[in-house]
Structure formats: structure tokens, C-alpha cells
Amino acid sequence: MGSFLPERSRKPGEAFTRFLFGRRARRRWIHLILGGALAMPYVLVGEVVVGPATDSRYVFNSFPLQLVSFAVGLPLAAVTALFPLTRPMSVAGVRALCGVDGDRLADGPPRTWAARRRTVGWFTLHLGFGGIISGMSLAVPPFAAVLVVLPLVAGLRGSRLGLPEVLDHTWALALSPVAGVATLIALAACAAAGGNLLARWAPALLGPTPEDRLAAAERRAADLAVRNRLARELHDSVGHALSAVTLQASAARRVLDTDPDFVREALAAIEDTTRRTVGELDAVLGVLREGDEEKEPTSPTLADDLDGLLRRTRAGGLQVTATVEVNPDALHPLVSREAYRIVQEGLSNALRHAGARTPVTLLITGGGKELEIVTTNPTTATGVPRPGGGHGLRGIADRARLLGGTSEAGPVDGVWRLTVRLPLEGTP
Known part of the structure; x- marks a missing residue:
């Protein structure tokens, strides 16, 4: 004792x-x-x-x-x-x-x-x-x-x-x-x-010493930035996939007996979505396992998969009207990657909060010195918002800010509008 x-x-x-x-x-x-x-x-x-x-x-x-x-x-x-x-x-x-x-x-x-x-x-x-x-x-x-x-x-x-x-x-x-x-x-x-x-x-x-404390603070900030970046990648890829797969499966179940062609298309989209998401998840987890904080996880870009993203989203029942007035192949790879995630999250928000069969417009323009991405959907949709949401818009704002751009989101004249502007010159 x-x-x-x-x-x-x-x-x-x-x-x-x-x-x-x-x-x-x-x-x-x-x-x-x-x-x-x-x-x-x-x-x-x-x-x-x-x-x-x-x-x-x-x-x-x-x-x-x-x-x-x-x-x-x-x-x-x-x-x-x-x-x-x-x-x-x-x-x-x-x-x-x-x-x-x-x-x-x-x-x-x-x-x-x-x-x-x-x-x-x-x-x-x-x-x-x-x-x-x-x-x-x-x-x-x-x-x-x-x-x-x-x-x-x-x-x-x-x-x-x-x-x-x-x-x-x-x-x-x-x-x-x-x-x-x-x-x-x-x-x-x-x-x-x-x-x-x-x-x-x-x-x-x-x-x-003060220099040691500053270096330690910089290391902590770098570690936090890495965690935030990986969290954004996981949220955007996995979150979008789960929302899309849920709505695709729900839409296929409703028309299982009346529209077999749509069911086959929805199941194919589910298969494609899950396969791509598993690949992206493996890439992010690979960065974590290897401990290489400087390595960027493999992410899709507008040039690689914009058409596939639109096809999988429409298979979930979302009525997307897309207008692309820029050549995705001409964009800087970093801008193209972040723009893809922004478009993906914009469509995911419409899926989660507006519901299926909702008309959504997507406009991507590249006039002047900036790339502009605008998504709109009616605010009168009957979709039920997912509890605990709100991280998607924050992630969009973070992506835009890191590239020196801006983002705005909110109701305008009866529609929900998301506007993101990314600089095309001087991109890091």
C-alpha cells in the first residue's frame, strides 16, 4: 500500500x-x-x-x-x-x-x-x-x-x-x-x-528554440492539410458513389417489372460506379499505407471521365442537361482534377437533397482567364436532405480556395445555384 x-x-x-x-x-x-x-x-x-x-x-x-x-x-x-x-x-x-x-x-x-x-x-x-x-x-x-x-x-x-x-x-x-x-x-x-x-x-x-517550434507547427499544419485532402477525396468519391448507387438501386426497384431496359442500365451503372470507387479508395488507402504524404492519390479528371460521370448520374434518375463550352483536354491536370470533383459533388448534392427525376443543369465554360462551373436545380424538389450533410459545399470551397478561385452556393430566383470559378492562369 x-x-x-x-x-x-x-x-x-x-x-x-x-x-x-x-x-x-x-x-x-x-x-x-x-x-x-x-x-x-x-x-x-x-x-x-x-x-x-x-x-x-x-x-x-x-x-x-x-x-x-x-x-x-x-x-x-x-x-x-x-x-x-x-x-x-x-x-x-x-x-x-x-x-x-x-x-x-x-x-x-x-x-x-x-x-x-x-x-x-x-x-x-x-x-x-x-x-x-x-x-x-x-x-x-x-x-x-x-x-x-x-x-x-x-x-x-x-x-x-x-x-x-x-x-x-x-x-x-x-x-x-x-x-x-x-x-x-x-x-x-x-x-x-x-x-x-x-x-x-x-x-x-x-x-x-523558436525556430524548432515554427518547424513543428509547419509539420503539424502539413499533416493536417494531408488529412484534410485525403478526407475530401474519400468524401467526394465514396459519398458520391453511395448516393448514386442508392438512387440507382431505388429507381431500378420501382420499374423492375415495367422497364427492364432501364433496370439493366441502372445495374450496369451501379457496377461501373462501385468498380471505379473501389479503385479510387484503394489509391487513397495506398497513400496512407505507404506513408508518402507528398504523393497524390490517383483521381479522375474532366478529360478522363466527365461523360462517364454524367452517364452514371443519369442512370440514377437525375435529369442532367450538360453544356460544356471548354475543351477538357486543354485544361491544366490539377484544374481538371479539381473541376471533376467539384462537378461530382455538385451532382451529388442534387441527388441527395433534390431527389431523383429532378432536372439539373450543368454549365462549364472557359472564357477569359477562368473556368466557370455552374449547377442549378429547383429548390422545390421533394428530396429529403441527408442528416449530417454540409461537408460537400465546404469541400468545394476548399478546393476552389486552394487554386485561388471562388465558390458561391445558395437559392437564387427559385433555384439552387452553385457557381465555382477557377483561375486558368498561374495555377500552381
């Missing part, structure tokens, strides 16, 4: 023990040890410099010279920390071992010199603290173990271990186990304090 108690109800001794030896403290200790391991190559380079400079052949046997070599190696570490991959490596270590929230740390290499300087500061601190704690972790436990067993092993007292002379006294010998345990606790306290300091400094030195 103790592990479920809030922090305020824990005993001071328990909190102190967790600070020194808890899971987070142990993981941060490992992080410091890794910093010491990264510091070793730089210390060796420092020894190569310090040895000839001090005319010493055995730098490794001299603790002061080791400290000097360590001090010489840290600036070298700072220089290598300017490489771009240093920050992602450091961030990965901090996230895994220091218990710092991922949102408080930056992703990817630094984008500015200010961010690189902060990374240099972090890397130098990590290797500096890590080198010190690693050295203490190697030296202190054996020394503490000797102090703990010293009263029990008489042979250690006269050995050449370099023990302090004070341990020759009886009272010091009796207290040596306490001193050994205290030394281990001091080591744990130094490691916990060092790990805590690095965890506190990590967000300041490895946190996202």
Missing part, C-alpha cells in the same frame, strides 16, 4: 532513500556513467597533450595529471558537440534516462548557431559531470568496502593499500565500517544531485 501513498504522506526517510536509490535516481546515474564513457576518448587525447607538456611518462598514475588531462579534454568535447547529430543523440539519452518530458525537448538537429551553442553547453556539462561521477563510481566502492571489512580482516591493516594513518587507532578502526557506509551514501548523493541538476538544465539547453 505504501507505493500508492501521495508524496506528502511519505516519511522523510523514505523520500530521501528514493532520492538516492529510487528508479529515477538509478537511471540518471546510468546517464552520468554514459557521459563519463563518452569523455574517455577526450581524456586520452588530453593525456597525449599533458604527458609531453609536463615531461611525465606515466600520466595515468598521477591523479593531478589526470585532472589536468580531463580539463584539457573537455574543450575538445565542446568543439565536437557542434556536429548536428549531437543534439538528437543527447535528447534521446535524456528522454530515456533522465525522466524529462519529451515535449520539453527539441527534435532533430539544431537549426541556428544559438541552438548549437546551447547543445555545446549541455554536452560539456554532461561529460564533465559524467566524468567526475564515473571516476568516483570506480574508486569509492572499493575503498568503502575496505573500510567496512577492515575491523574483521587484520591482514588489511598492514597492507600497502595506502590507508590513512588515523585508522591505526582503535576508535577509528571501530568507526571505519560507519565511514565506509557513509562514503557510499555520499557517492549516491553526489550522483543523485548531479543527475537532478542535468535533468533541470536539459529543457533549457536542449529545449526547442
Whole structure:
């Protein structure tokens, strides 16, 4: 039950023990040890410099010279920390071992010199603290173990271990186990304090800069744009197909016994519609599966399938009168694709909201510098609007706006009119 108690109800001794030896403290200790391991190559380079400079052949046997070599190696570490991959490596270590929230740390290499300087500061601190704690972790436990067993092993007292002379006294010998345990606790306290300091400094030195936040916002906006684009593709293709198939099947059922030719035509249109829609759905899902956000799903265009779209729509009972005063083959592929979706959604709206046997006019003109698409149908039709609708007109507006065009929809003189204008020049 103790592990479920809030922090305020824990005993001071328990909190102190967790600070020194808890899971987070142990993981941060490992992080410091890794910093010491990264510091070793730089210390060796420092020894190569310090040895000839001090005319010493055995730098490794001299603790002061080791400290000097360590001090010489840290600036070298700072220089290598300017490489771009240093920050992602450091961030990965901090996230895994220091218990710092991922949102408080930056992703990817630094984008500015200010961010690189902060990374240099972090890397130098990590290797500096890590080198010190690693050295203490190697030296202190054996020394503490000797102090703990010293009263029990008489042979250690006269050995050449370099023990302090004070341990020759009886009272010091009796207290040596306490001193050994205290030394281990001091080591744990130094490691916990060092790990805590690095965890506190990590967000300041490895946190996202304004440039990182801007890049993250741009990535989120790009992801949202991709999702919206794919949602429009699915809505327009699948939504139109379901509306058309529903009305085609309903019309065929009503005249099943009296007009077999119409039934055959409706069934053929249903087959064609579903086959094409399955192909479009596979293309969109293929983009999602491959994770290629830059790839455009295969979509029909006015040049490819305007006649087929009109034929399938008429098979559902909609009386479409189409006038095309532009050559679809001459349109920019992007304009032709978006225009097809706009025409498809305009006819789908008429199917869903006006009902079958409703006269609909479609006019596509390309005079001047813009392509104009106009669909009209009576507002007095008896069709029942589909609940939850309204996304189609929003999608049309989005498609027009992305190409720099405009869209207008609403009742005009007793008819519902949808007008979309797309620029033909300067199209992205």
C-alpha cells in the first residue's frame, strides 16, 4: 500500500532513500556513467597533450595529471558537440534516462548557431559531470568496502593499500565500517544531485528554440492539410458513389417489372460506379499505407471521365442537361482534377437533397482567364436532405480556395445555384 501513498504522506526517510536509490535516481546515474564513457576518448587525447607538456611518462598514475588531462579534454568535447547529430543523440539519452518530458525537448538537429551553442553547453556539462561521477563510481566502492571489512580482516591493516594513518587507532578502526557506509551514501548523493541538476538544465539547453517550434507547427499544419485532402477525396468519391448507387438501386426497384431496359442500365451503372470507387479508395488507402504524404492519390479528371460521370448520374434518375463550352483536354491536370470533383459533388448534392427525376443543369465554360462551373436545380424538389450533410459545399470551397478561385452556393430566383470559378492562369 505504501507505493500508492501521495508524496506528502511519505516519511522523510523514505523520500530521501528514493532520492538516492529510487528508479529515477538509478537511471540518471546510468546517464552520468554514459557521459563519463563518452569523455574517455577526450581524456586520452588530453593525456597525449599533458604527458609531453609536463615531461611525465606515466600520466595515468598521477591523479593531478589526470585532472589536468580531463580539463584539457573537455574543450575538445565542446568543439565536437557542434556536429548536428549531437543534439538528437543527447535528447534521446535524456528522454530515456533522465525522466524529462519529451515535449520539453527539441527534435532533430539544431537549426541556428544559438541552438548549437546551447547543445555545446549541455554536452560539456554532461561529460564533465559524467566524468567526475564515473571516476568516483570506480574508486569509492572499493575503498568503502575496505573500510567496512577492515575491523574483521587484520591482514588489511598492514597492507600497502595506502590507508590513512588515523585508522591505526582503535576508535577509528571501530568507526571505519560507519565511514565506509557513509562514503557510499555520499557517492549516491553526489550522483543523485548531479543527475537532478542535468535533468533541470536539459529543457533549457536542449529545449526547442523558436525556430524548432515554427518547424513543428509547419509539420503539424502539413499533416493536417494531408488529412484534410485525403478526407475530401474519400468524401467526394465514396459519398458520391453511395448516393448514386442508392438512387440507382431505388429507381431500378420501382420499374423492375415495367422497364427492364432501364433496370439493366441502372445495374450496369451501379457496377461501373462501385468498380471505379473501389479503385479510387484503394489509391487513397495506398497513400496512407505507404506513408508518402507528398504523393497524390490517383483521381479522375474532366478529360478522363466527365461523360462517364454524367452517364452514371443519369442512370440514377437525375435529369442532367450538360453544356460544356471548354475543351477538357486543354485544361491544366490539377484544374481538371479539381473541376471533376467539384462537378461530382455538385451532382451529388442534387441527388441527395433534390431527389431523383429532378432536372439539373450543368454549365462549364472557359472564357477569359477562368473556368466557370455552374449547377442549378429547383429548390422545390421533394428530396429529403441527408442528416449530417454540409461537408460537400465546404469541400468545394476548399478546393476552389486552394487554386485561388471562388465558390458561391445558395437559392437564387427559385433555384439552387452553385457557381465555382477557377483561375486558368498561374495555377500552381
